[in-house]
Amino acid sequence: MKQPSEYSPLVLAYIGDAVYEVYTRERILSQNPDMPAHKLHKENIKYVKAPAQSRSVSAVVNMLTEEETAVFKRGRNAKSQTSPKNADILDYRRATGLEALFGYLHICGREERLSELMEAAFDSAQNNI
Numbered sequence: 550m551k552q553p554s555e556y557s558p559l560v561l562a563y564i565g566d567a568v569y570e571v572y573t574r575e576r577i578l579s580q581n582p583d584m585p586a587h588k589l590h591k592e593n594i595k596y597v598k599a600p601a602q603s604r605s606v607s608a609v610v611n612m613l614t615e616e617e618t619a620v621f622k623r624g625r626n627a628k629s630q631t632s633p634k635n636a637d638i639l640d641y642r643r644a645t646g647l648e649a650l651f652g653y654l655h656i657c658g659r660e661e662r663l664s665e666l667m668e669a670a671f672d673s674a675q676n677n678i
Contacts, residue, residue: 553656558627558649561620565652570597572667599636601674602644608673609647609666617650624649 553561573596577589584592595601606621613621625646633641647670654663 553653556652556656558620558624559629559645561650561652561656562624562627562645562648563652564655565624565648565650566597568651568655568663569602569648569667569670572664573597573671576671595678596671596674599633599640599644601677602647602670603636603640604677605670605673606643606647609669612666612669613650617654620653621646621650 570593573593574589577592577596578584581589581592610618610621623646625642627645627649629641629645636644651663651667654660654666
């Protein structure tokens with residue numbers, strides 16, 4: 550298996566997107582256990598869309614180590630073959646950087662640190678919704 554630093558930033562973002570999606574779904578479900586699935590889905594979208602993730606970067610950027618900052622920047626600066634559908638390019642790139650960081654921490658097995666940063670990102674998004 551590859552070392553986490555050997556994965557492309559877009560592969561890290563791919564994994565990070567899934568990890569953050571599960572985290573946000575669990576948080577929303579814990580806050581709204583009786584909400585119908587369709588409404589849960591609509592609520593979750595508010596947290597995982599690029600503009601919300603981009604705003605969340607501001608909440609976590611000062612918490613990052615030098616290594617984490619480098620991973621975030623690799624993800625943010627990665628050249629994607631797709632263009633954002635419902636976000637401007639700056640939001641999309643910042644969101645990709647955040648997802649790459651989450652993917653990196655997950656692959657490294659740093660689950661406690663990952664949880665700390667995802668919690669800060671989620672709480673920031675929740676305050677801005």
